Amino acid sequence: MTTVNRSWTHDVAGLVIARPARMLAVEPFFMELVAGTEEVLAPAQRSLLLHVVGDLDAEVATYRRWAEHGTVGVVVVTNVRDDDPRPAALHALGLPFVVVGAPRPSPDEPHVWIDNARPARDVVAYLAEQGHRVVARVSGPAEFAHTTTRTEAFAAQCATSGLTHHVVEGEYTEESGARATAELLDLDPRPTAIVYDNDVMAIGGLDHARSAGVDVPADLSLVAWDDSALCRLANPPLSAMHHDVHGMGRLVGEAVLSVLDGAPPATRTAPFPRLLVRGTTAPPA
Numbered sequence: 001m002t003t004v005n006r007s008w009t010h011d012v013a014g015l016v017i018a019r020p021a022r023m024l025a026v027e028p029f030f031m032e033l034v035a036g037t038e039e040v041l042a043p044a045q046r047s048l049l050l051h052v053v054g055d056l057d058a059e060v061a062t063y064r065r066w067a068e069h070g071t072v073g074v075v076v077v078t079n080v081r082d083d084d085p086r087p088a089a090l091h092a093l094g095l096p097f098v099v100v101g102a103p104r105p106s107p108d109e110p111h112v113w114i115d116n117a118r119p120a121r122d123v124v125a126y127l128a129e130q131g132h133r134v135v136a137r138v139s140g141p142a143e144f145a146h147t148t149t150r151t152e153a154f155a156a157q158c159a160t161s162g163l164t165h166h167v168v169e170g171e172y173t174e175e176s177g178a179r180a181t182a183e184l185l186d187l188d189p190r191p192t193a194i195v196y197d198n199d200v201m202a203i204g205g206l207d208h209a210r211s212a213g214v215d216v217p218a219d220l221s222l223v224a225w226d227d228s229a230l231c232r233l234a235n236p237p238l239s240a241m242h243h244d245v246h247g248m249g250r251l252v253g254e255a256v257l258s259v260l261d262g263a264p265p266a267t268r269t270a271p272f273p274r275l276l277v278r279g280t281t282a283p284p285a
Contacts, residue, residue, distance in 0.1 A: 015050050017052050021052045036252070037252045037253040037256070039246075060086065063089060073260050074096045075090055077090070078110075084102075087099070088163060098256055101116070111268070114146070121154075130281065134189050134285075135165050139167055140169075164251060172198050191220075197225050202244070221284070227276060242274050
């Protein structure tokens with residue numbers, strides 16, 4: 001086991017994001033999460049160290065380096081995966097951590113829990129009420145546990161509501177949103193509504209629909225996930241499942257302070273999202 005230098009770790013939390021750095025320039029989620037976290041840490045004279053890497057192996061290597069040099073006193077773990085190796089690695093390194101978004105929180109680990117299933121069911125129920133019979137979901141990467149949870153809930157509610165559904169995997173980028181939308185619009189019958197796993201893919205889908213001559217929302221309804229200024233500034237403004245990501249970040253900050261102060265593990269529940277209907281959803285023509 002690595003010997004951890006605790007000389008100054010009590011002031012710093014670490015967050016490693018394993019994805020291309022260019023994505024952070026256009027995807028608002030993590031910046032809003034960091035802003036909420038810092039809003040809690042700064043008054044307590046604590047800080048958050050953010051590091052961006054290319055993949056999971058590089059993320060774990062960063063944890064080893066932090067443990068060796070005593071860089072941080074707690075790690076924030078996001079984008080939980082099925083059979084995620086990071087909790088075991090952090091336990092072995094002796095680094096405390098806070099988990100954000102695991103589907104089944106462990107009572108032994110501080111956690112910010114996010115209900116990913118119910119919002120997925122709610123958006124399908126809304127589309128069914130609007131009269132849509134064929135719907136689709138453009139998911140994030142299948143490796144993430146929240147992707148699996150949302151996809152399963154989406155499919156289950158489609159079955160309950162009697163809807164035909166399709167799922168295409170995206171990469172959280174505008175380009176992947178456009179590609180997935182093109183693939184879905186080639187189906188026969190094609191979906192009359194598409195739900196995207198983040199704002200950026202929804203923007204890509206909206207742009208592709210416009211270039212393909214598909215009228216939104218008369219011919220195609222679109223729903224984004226998370227909700228940010230991107231949705232509000234789109235033309236037409238994107239309907240979205242609004243998540244209080246800033247509030248979620250504040251809960252992460254509270255959990256970090258609890259760990260640094262030696263409090264026992266606790267689960268905090270993120271604010272429940274709500275559907276904001278704007279200009280991209282309507283009953284099918």
